[in-house]
Amino acid sequence: MSLKIVCLLKQTLPTEAKISILDTGKPGDARSKPIINPYDEFGIEEAVKLKEAGKASEVTLLSVGTDKWLETIRRGLAMGADQAVLIDVGSEEIDQSQVAEALANQLQKMEYDLVLCGKLAVDTGLGEVPGRVAARLGIPLLHVAAKVDVEGNKVTVERVADGNIVHVEAECPVIVSADKSLNKPRFASLPNIMKAKKKPIDTVALADVLSGAAQTRRTVKYELPPERGPVRMLEGENDAAARKLVDVLVNEEKIVH
Amino acid sequence: MHTLAAAVTREIYWNIDIPFRGLVIVILGLVPFAIIAYGLWQRWQRWQRMGDGVELPPRDEWWSRTKRTLVQVFAQKRIRRRKQGGYSHVMIFWSFVLLFIGTVIVAIQTDLATPLFDWYFFDGAFYVAYSIVLDLAGLGGIAACCFALYRRYVTKPETLTKRMLTWTPHIWVFLVLLVQGFILEACRISGTGFPDHEVYASPVGNVFAQVIPTGGIAEGLHLFFWWFHLALTLVWLGMFGQTAMAHIFTSMATIWLAREIPVSTPRPIVDIEEAEEFGVLTVDQFINTHLRDADACVECGRCTDVCPANITGKPLSPKKIINDIKEAWLAYDAAGGAENTSDEDPTKRLVGGIISQDELWSCTTCGACEQECPVMIEQVDKIVQMRRGLVLMESEFPEEVQNAFNNMEQQGNPWGKPPDDRSKWIEEIAEEEDLIVPIWGEEGSEDAEYLFWVGCAGALDARSLPITKSVALLIQKAGVKFAVLGPMESCTGDPALRIGNEYLYQILAQQNIEVIKEAGVKKIVTQCPHCFQSFNKDYRKLDGSLDYEVIHHTQLISELLEDKRLEGIPGIDAKAILHDSCYLARHNKVTDEPRNVAKAALGNVAASEPKRCGEKTFCCGAGGGRMWMEEHLGDKNVNAERAEELLKDGADTILTSCPFCKTMLSDGAKVVAGESRDVKVMDVAEALAQGLKKTKTGNNA
Numbered sequence: 001m002s003l004k005i006v007c008l009l010k011q012t013l014p015t016e017a018k019i020s021i022l023d024t025g026k027p028g029d030a031r032s033k034p035i036i037n038p039y040d041e042f043g044i045e046e047a048v049k050l051k052e053a054g055k056a057s058e059v060t061l062l063s064v065g066t067d068k069w070l071e072t073i074r075r076g077l078a079m080g081a082d083q084a085v086l087i088d089v090g091s092e093e094i095d096q097s098q099v100a101e102a103l104a105n106q107l108q109k110m111e112y113d114l115v116l117c118g119k120l121a122v123d124t125g126l127g128e129v130p131g132r133v134a135a136r137l138g139i140p141l142l143h144v145a146a147k148v149d150v151e152g153n154k155v156t157v158e159r160v161a162d163g164n165i166v167h168v169e170a171e172c173p174v175i176v177s178a179d180k181s182l183n184k185p186r187f188a189s190l191p192n193i194m195k196a197k198k199k200p201i202d203t204v205a206l207a208d209v210l211s212g213a214a215q216t217r218r219t220v221k222y223e224l225p226p227e228r229g230p231v232r233m234l235e236g237e238n239d240a241a242a243r244k245l246v247d248v249l250v251n252e253e254k255i256v257h
Numbered sequence: 258m259h260t261l262a263a264a265v266t267r268e269i270y271w272n273i274d275i276p277f278r279g280l281v282i283v284i285l286g287l288v289p290f291a292i293i294a295y296g297l298w299q300r301w302q303r304w305q306r307m308g309d310g311v312e313l314p315p316r317d318e319w320w321s322r323t324k325r326t327l328v329q330v331f332a333q334k335r336i337r338r339r340k341q342g343g344y345s346h347v348m349i350f351w352s353f354v355l356l357f358i359g360t361v362i363v364a365i366q367t368d369l370a371t372p373l374f375d376w377y378f379f380d381g382a383f384y385v386a387y388s389i390v391l392d393l394a395g396l397g398g399i400a401a402c403c404f405a406l407y408r409r410y411v412t413k414p415e416t417l418t419k420r421m422l423t424w425t426p427h428i429w430v431f432l433v434l435l436v437q438g439f440i441l442e443a444c445r446i447s448g449t450g451f452p453d454h455e456v457y458a459s460p461v462g463n464v465f466a467q468v469i470p471t472g473g474i475a476e477g478l479h480l481f482f483w484w485f486h487l488a489l490t491l492v493w494l495g496m497f498g499q500t501a502m503a504h505i506f507t508s509m510a511t512i513w514l515a516r517e518i519p520v521s522t523p524r525p526i527v528d529i530e531e532a533e534e535f536g537v538l539t540v541d542q543f544i545n546t547h548l549r550d551a552d553a554c555v556e557c558g559r560c561t562d563v564c565p566a567n568i569t570g571k572p573l574s575p576k577k578i579i580n581d582i583k584e585a586w587l588a589y590d591a592a593g594g595a596e597n598t599s600d601e602d603p604t605k606r607l608v609g610g611i612i613s614q615d616e617l618w619s620c621t622t623c624g625a626c627e628q629e630c631p632v633m634i635e636q637v638d639k640i641v642q643m644r645r646g647l648v649l650m651e652s653e654f655p656e657e658v659q660n661a662f663n664n665m666e667q668q669g670n671p672w673g674k675p676p677d678d679r680s681k682w683i684e685e686i687a688e689e690e691d692l693i694v695p696i697w698g699e700e701g702s703e704d705a706e707y708l709f710w711v712g713c714a715g716a717l718d719a720r721s722l723p724i725t726k727s728v729a730l731l732i733q734k735a736g737v738k739f740a741v742l743g744p745m746e747s748c749t750g751d752p753a754l755r756i757g758n759e760y761l762y763q764i765l766a767q768q769n770i771e772v773i774k775e776a777g778v779k780k781i782v783t784q785c786p787h788c789f790q791s792f793n794k795d796y797r798k799l800d801g802s803l804d805y806e807v808i809h810h811t812q813l814i815s816e817l818l819e820d821k822r823l824e825g826i827p828g829i830d831a832k833a834i835l836h837d838s839c840y841l842a843r844h845n846k847v848t849d850e851p852r853n854v855a856k857a858a859l860g861n862v863a864a865s866e867p868k869r870c871g872e873k874t875f876c877c878g879a880g881g882g883r884m885w886m887e888e889h890l891g892d893k894n895v896n897a898e899r900a901e902e903l904l905k906d907g908a909d910t911i912l913t914s915c916p917f918c919k920t921m922l923s924d925g926a927k928v929v930a931g932e933s934r935d936v937k938v939m940d941v942a943e944a945l946a947q948g949l950k951k952t953k954t955g956n957n958a
Binding site for chain 2: 014016017018020029031032033034035186187188189190191193194
């Protein structure tokens with residue numbers, strides 16, 4: 001049997017972005033170009049590989065975001081996904097619980113056997129969504145997968161635990177979250193980038209998939225960690241430099257007492 | 258007097274007694290030319306089958322192209338760039354040309370002047386000059402042929418030995434013809450009783466004549482050699498259209514049709530959004546120019562001789578690439594072209610087939626090969642086209658390049674530093690030097706004459722920051738009003754373009770072009786030669802409407818020095834040697850200005866120079882996106898090879914004019930000189946700014 005795969009995709013800032021608190025009070029970097037959350041990208045790569053191996057018939061991307069995400073979604077399509085669905089939140093602010101709710105509701109309207117996503121998003125670092133979606137759909141979650149095997153209706157993943165590798169399997173429908181050792185995402189070829197521009201992206205209004213679920217948490221404030229001081233080089237031969245170092249650590253920086 | 262002058266001649270066709278001899282010989286002589294014409298016509302047909310056929314340049318360029326071709330043909334400018342092979346080629350060429358003209362003059366006398374006008378000019382001073390010139394041409398030709406054979410059989414330079422079969426027979430034939438010529442002349446002199454004037458008119462033939470008995474033996478020998486000489490000449494000439502000798506015609510055509518060399522800017526992909534195929538993977542994807550000029554390759558190997566990748570033991574040989582393309586196309590054509598070949602054919606599939614990825618990734622796009630090529634073949638553009646095939650069609654490239662691509666795309670610089678970091682040096686220089694650098698369009702930039710394009714290295718790389726600060730310091734000191742774009746600046750796309758990611762390059766380029774246009778910039782000064790190349794050449798190929806002026810910082814500083822706007826800067830104390838950047842010196846021909854700045858920095862003392870300098874400079878190893886690739890092939894790294902050359906005479910300072918050269922050579926110098934020897938590598942602007950700082954501390958004290 002050939003699976004229908006849905007990949008969850010979140011747009012994040014590049015990992016190298018310089019985060020500052022923007023005028024909106026939220027963290028961001030207006031000058032960097034956003035990317036697909038790298039862990040979600042592992043999920044998309046795995047889905048496309050399954051399709052190429054003949055084990056999947058269709059790969060659909062699913063996002064909860066805004067129309068500013070379209071370019072990023074196209075990148076996922078350029079990697080080889082067939083189509084995408086964007087749940088447009090507009091200017092609304094929702095938390096992970098609501099995101100999961102919206103995703104689950106939309107998934108129920110779609111055909112899927114396997115949901116692939118990242119184990120977390122690099123911007124929040126929370127990793128709530130896979131579990132929440134699985135719970136709402138009532139399907140198994142194979143979390144933090146380092147390797148995915150599909151045999152017919154059965155999905156087996158390997159997860160690297162502390163000093164051992166755990167093999168876990170489940171029957172479809174199932175949700176699998178990707179760890180970074182899962183694969184190396186491809187660099188889309190230009191013909192595929194061009195093709196992706198013509199692939200369909202359906203937009204769904206948030207209200208259609210999120211009725212009444214209230215926000216249960218509120219972010220109070222964002223702030224930047226204290227800035228790191230400059231590096232100091234201590235001059236002198238080994239012995240003298242070591243003495244200086246002790247002096248700095250004990251008397252100046254008061255790190256060692 | 259008249260009789261004396263009339264006696265100073267020779268009887269044309271002496272001893273050759275056949276009916277209608279003048280006519281017969283001219284008709285015989287025309288046969289090989291007909292065969293040559295047929296060969297060239299076939300070649301032209303072949304060229305027309307390549308790509309979209311030969312595209313003629315616009316008419317207004319025809320005369321300048323003709324001049325360029327004549328200079329290369331008659332002055333042999335590029336050929337003479339090599340001493341041994343170059344000058345022997347010049348001598349063989351001129352020997353051939355003069356003797357050919359000599360033969361034509363004889364034909365004019367016997368077949369036109371005498372029968373039609375009863376005019377005999379082949380005597381007196383004209384005959385003496387004619388005869389002396391031809392004797393010398395023959396002698397020079399013999400010497401050059403002997404030298405050429407000596408190189409092929411005795412000294413055997415590496416690039417020549419592989420071409421033995423192609424060229425050696427032709428050298429032998431020409432040598433035999435020349436020696437025979439003198440034997441003929443000697444037989445005639447002896448046979449006609451040693452005329453007095455031949456002692457000075459035919460000095461060489463006259464010496465030969467001393468050993469030839471007069472009378473019947475001279476006549477017999479003459480008759481035999483005359484016919485043999487004629488037959489061999491006709492047969493050899495007849496082969497000119499088909500053999501290696503066709504280079505006479507193909508190289509002229511190629512030089513006439515060639516673009517500006519070194520080509521510098523790979524041909525842009527036009528309408529990239531609409532295209533379906535990008536770059537080259539199979540031989541039929543090459544455009545006409547790239548197939549046609551490969552077809553004109555004479556396999557002299559000069560490209561490979563100067564290739565930094567080849568010299569340091571990498572798998573790249575530009576000559577091999579050109580010949581692979583030539584042979585693959587001939588096989589493709591012989592197999593019947595597109596209809597009868599599949600993309601999987603091992604010869605048709607070039608990249609990853611007969612041309613390996615390692616060869617293509619070894620290129621630094623330094624342009625040395627194109628500059629050396631006597632027939633102006635575009636080696637670098639072909640390599641970039643094939644890189645495009647790999648990158649754009651197959652997503653194949655050295656692993657580490659993906660980071661550079663992602664960083665350029667997401668952060669606007671290959672290092673992946675946040676764009677806001679581009680302002681850091683501005684804050685630093687304000688603190689360190691009390692120098693306020695305004696941002697274009699913001700306060701303080703109102704009267705800015707120049708946009709100072711700092712570049713990614715210049716704004717973000719620790720080793721390049723001092724160059725940027727030095728340039729700012731110097732031009733501010735000279736009273737130049739300038740502003741920078743700060744975080745609005747983005748990578749020019751040079752690495753993306755030359756690695757083969759034309760898509761990313763065009764995105765970055767369009768973005769910058771838009772910023773420049775919107776800001777209304779009229780004059781740009783760049784810190785980096787690669788940015789200079791982008792603005793000066795690459796962008797203009799994308800957008801013909803760009804009308805800004807752009808110069809490199811060495812050009813601006815040199816001008817300021819000349820205008821005495823930077824005066825009284827004491828020289829620094831250094832035993833300095835100058836390294837030219839490929840993208841400044843070779844691709845943009847800026848060579849004097851870095852020297853002027855260096856001289857000023859060294860207290861009016863010129864920096865020493867390595868053998869490979871100026872337009873003939875040797876790459877640091879960073880060009881063509883190599884800065885962003887590991888160098889794991891070859892016997893040594895390109896930067897080590899260059900540093901070795903720069904440091905072998907005991908220099909303690911290497912002066913550069915490119916941030917990438919500075920980085921590469923700093924690393925190279927560490928490898929070559931070791932930790933014990935203190936070698937400073939700095940930009941010429943840094944060197945001059947050091948002197949400037951000396952005056953400041955002096956004043957403060």
